[in-house]
Amino acid sequence: MQKGTIQVHTENIFPIIKKFLYSDHDIFLRELISNAVDASQKLKTLSSIGEAKGEFGDMLIEVKLDEEKKTITISDRGIGMSAAEVEKYLNQVAFSGAEEFVKKYKGQNENAIIGKFGLGFYSAFMVSDKVEVFTKSFKEDAPAVRWECDGSPEYTLEETGKAERGTDIVLHINEDSAEFLDAERIRGILNKFCRFLPVPIYFRHKDEEKEAAPINNTQPAWKKKPSDLTAEDYQNFYKELYPYNEPPLFWIHLNVDYPFNLTGILYFPKIKQSYEIQKDKIQLYSNQVFVTEEVKDIVPEFLMLLQGVIDSPDIPLNVSRSYLQGDPNVKKINNHITKKVADKLEELFNKERKEFEGKWDSLGLFVKYGMMTDDKFFERANKFHLFELVSKEEGAEKKFNTLEEYRMATETLQKNKEGKLVILYTTDLVQQDAYIRAAEARNFVVVKLDTIIDPSFVNQIEMKWSDVHFTRVDSDITDNLIDKQENLESVLSKDEETALKELFDIKTPGLTTTVEVKGLSTDAPPVVATRPEFMRRMKDMAAMSGPMGSFYANMPDEVTLTVNGNHPIYQQVLKHDNKDTQVKLVHNLADLALLSQGLLKGSNLTNFINRSVDLLGTDQPVNVKA
Numbered sequence: 001m002q003k004g005t006i007q008v009h010t011e012n013i014f015p016i017i018k019k020f021l022y023s024d025h026d027i028f029l030r031e032l033i034s035n036a037v038d039a040s041q042k043l044k045t046l047s048s049i050g051e052a053k054g055e056f057g058d059m060l061i062e063v064k065l066d067e068e069k070k071t072i073t074i075s076d077r078g079i080g081m082s083a084a085e086v087e088k089y090l091n092q093v094a095f096s097g098a099e100e101f102v103k104k105y106k107g108q109n110e111n112a113i114i115g116k117f118g119l120g121f122y123s124a125f126m127v128s129d130k131v132e133v134f135t136k137s138f139k140e141d142a143p144a145v146r147w148e149c150d151g152s153p154e155y156t157l158e159e160t161g162k163a164e165r166g167t168d169i170v171l172h173i174n175e176d177s178a179e180f181l182d183a184e185r186i187r188g189i190l191n192k193f194c195r196f197l198p199v200p201i202y203f204r205h206k207d208e209e210k211e212a213a214p215i216n217n218t219q220p221a222w223k224k225k226p227s228d229l230t231a232e233d234y235q236n237f238y239k240e241l242y243p244y245n246e247p248p249l250f251w252i253h254l255n256v257d258y259p260f261n262l263t264g265i266l267y268f269p270k271i272k273q274s275y276e277i278q279k280d281k282i283q284l285y286s287n288q289v290f291v292t293e294e295v296k297d298i299v300p301e302f303l304m305l306l307q308g309v310i311d312s313p314d315i316p317l318n319v320s321r322s323y324l325q326g327d328p329n330v331k332k333i334n335n336h337i338t339k340k341v342a343d344k345l346e347e348l349f350n351k352e353r354k355e356f357e358g359k360w361d362s363l364g365l366f367v368k369y370g371m372m373t374d375d376k377f378f379e380r381a382n383k384f385h386l387f388e389l390v391s392k393e394e395g396a397e398k399k400f401n402t403l404e405e406y407r408m409a410t411e412t413l414q415k416n417k418e419g420k421l422v423i424l425y426t427t428d429l430v431q432q433d434a435y436i437r438a439a440e441a442r443n444f445v446v447v448k449l450d451t452i453i454d455p456s457f458v459n460q461i462e463m464k465w466s467d468v469h470f471t472r473v474d475s476d477i478t479d480n481l482i483d484k485q486e487n488l489e490s491v492l493s494k495d496e497e498t499a500l501k502e503l504f505d506i507k508t509p510g511l512t513t514t515v516e517v518k519g520l521s522t523d524a525p526p527v528v529a530t531r532p533e534f535m536r537r538m539k540d541m542a543a544m545s546g547p548m549g550s551f552y553a554n555m556p557d558e559v560t561l562t563v564n565g566n567h568p569i570y571q572q573v574l575k576h577d578n579k580d581t582q583v584k585l586v587h588n589l590a591d592l593a594l595l596s597q598g599l600l601k602g603s604n605l606t607n608f609i610n611r612s613v614d615l616l617g618t619d620q621p622v623n624v625k626a
């Protein structure tokens with residue numbers, strides 16, 4: 001057996017690092033500014049423990065763009081590097097001075113250090129032909145040095161005349177990266193990645209005076225103590241993040257330091273339109289450096305609709321999906337966020353129910369989605385999930401029930417023969433009005449489930465609430481909605497029933513109709529059109545999903561026409577002497593029922609109108625058999 005060590009040739013590895021390490025080229029600025037922040041923070045730490053002496057003045061970072069010279073310079077007033085340190089940190093790829101520092105100064109605010117891998121600096125070569133580093137260590141006796149490298153493994157290192165402590169990194173931007181020689185582009189990148197870094201950053205264009213204000217807010221709200229912040233502070237910070245949005249409903253300040261480090265503020269936005277969803281996302285930061293808006297895995301899926309900021313130094317800058325999935329902290333962060341959100345909602349519900357109800361339009365979306373997708377949240381949310389009741393009078397104050405309250409209010413009336421609670425719901429107050437009124441007449445309580453999430457919610461939650469069954473208010477005749485009532489006898493004779501059934505043998509293109517004659521109460525409509533709950537749900541869901549769904553969505557609608565044999569009109573119809581008029585009358589009664597379900601469209605609707613005009617012209621009901 002032979003054992004050995006694989007040889008790595010720097011000439012080969014260097015281009016690979018440059019090309020593949022980071023897919024987004026604009027992160028070079030993030031990496032270099034992070035290093036500048038680290039250098040500043042390190043000096044602060046050393047000075048606080050007495051290892052660095054003297055007055056350091058204001059820490060600041062400057063980014064200077066010179067289109068003519070084709071350079072971008074990043075300057076800091078941090079600890080700088082001696083010649084030996086440059087050798088050690090810059091000439092050894094993947095040797096991180098940051099990691100070394102964190103190990104050495106454990107317990108000294110080491111979490112403030114961004115660097116981890118010792119690779120970030122090399123991202124400079126993604127956009128540069130040549131990189132120069134001018135640096136002077138905070139240690140008085142170390143002379144300033146200049147390092148230069150053109151992206152090949154060869155470099156030069158010499159003493160230079162830099163007087164000020166700190167580091168200037170000069171990037172000579174290559175031709176392919178000319179886009180970065182644009183002030184607006186740079187400003188955009190700074191805004192994206194560096195907006196909340198803890199050291200002031202100034203952007204300077206050529207020899208202009210530095211801009212009056214730094215581009216960043218060095219003390220973002222999420223870094224402060226919740227007890228130091230007022231409601232207005234939270235709202236102002238929301239405005240800073242999303243200037244064009246309406247004020248948020250409420251917020252949750254996250255502040256954990258064990259067993260993982262996490263700070264942040266999550267906002268519940270007001271959601272009015274479904275298309276707004278996902279426009280503004282939660283931003284993920286690592287030590288105040290923006291990382292990504294892809295917070296999948298870190299944030300539970302149902303909370304993706306939240307907005308705000310999450311910051312954890314435990315999340316590396318070049319975060320990747322596979323990293324996140326494999327990381328044990330990520331699961332813990334995820335659980336923590338779920339718990340915090342449930343705590344907050346429960347507290348609001350218990351202490352300020354009226355306010356909670358007032359926000360239910362937006363909140364409901366989160367709560368329902370959470371209940372469907374997250375078992376832990378489901379357990380908690382059962383206490384504060386609400387149904388909005390359909391109110392009998394228009395303009396009346398909205399009323400809400402929890403599941404338990406609904407159960408108490410309807411217990412005996414809405415229990416079916418299997419002992420399940422039947423929740424009657426409407427998806428469209430206007431279209432299903434007749435059915436709602438009929439249900440109300442029987443003292444049933446109808447709830448409103450008319451948002452985009454409700455069809456899936458109903459399906460999923462029925463599996464979780466095993467003693468509950470949802471029935472749409474128009475899915476059957478009112479007598480049958482709660483499957484337990486005995487039907488009335490039909491007053492029609494068997495022959496009359498058969499004759500009526502024959503008359504109702506109507507073809508309506510696009511619809512599959514089944515006709516049944518039943519004895520309903522005399523004040524029920526002559527014909528009731530219902531769509532079986534199951535079939536309708538399938539079609540609703542299919543319409544929402546992809547191409548496979550359209551197969552189901554295009555299937556003809558299945559409709560049951562329940563003919564109310566006890567309605568007095570049939571006594572007249574059956575006595576009519578003209579078969580043709582009889583058929584027309586019956587057809588119109590059927591169409592009226594379809595119309596109330598919104599199922600009468602196109603040529604079917606035109607035929608109905610023409611037939612009605614025809615009927616108005618006939619002399620009925622004079623020609624009645626004696």
Ligand SMILES: Nc1ncnc2c1ncn2[C@@H]1O[C@H](COP(=O)(O)OP(=O)(O)OP(=O)(O)O)[C@@H](O)[C@H]1O
Nearest residue numbers: 035039089096097098115116117118119120121167
């Ligand atoms: N502006 C600077 N001032 C002082 N030291 C610096 C500066 N930039 C880089 N260094 C030193 O060079 C080292 C290597 O930097 P590099 O960006 O490659 O890695 P890192 O910051 O340690 O980790 P990461 O890859 O996560 O950014 C740093 O750890 C630091 O010691």
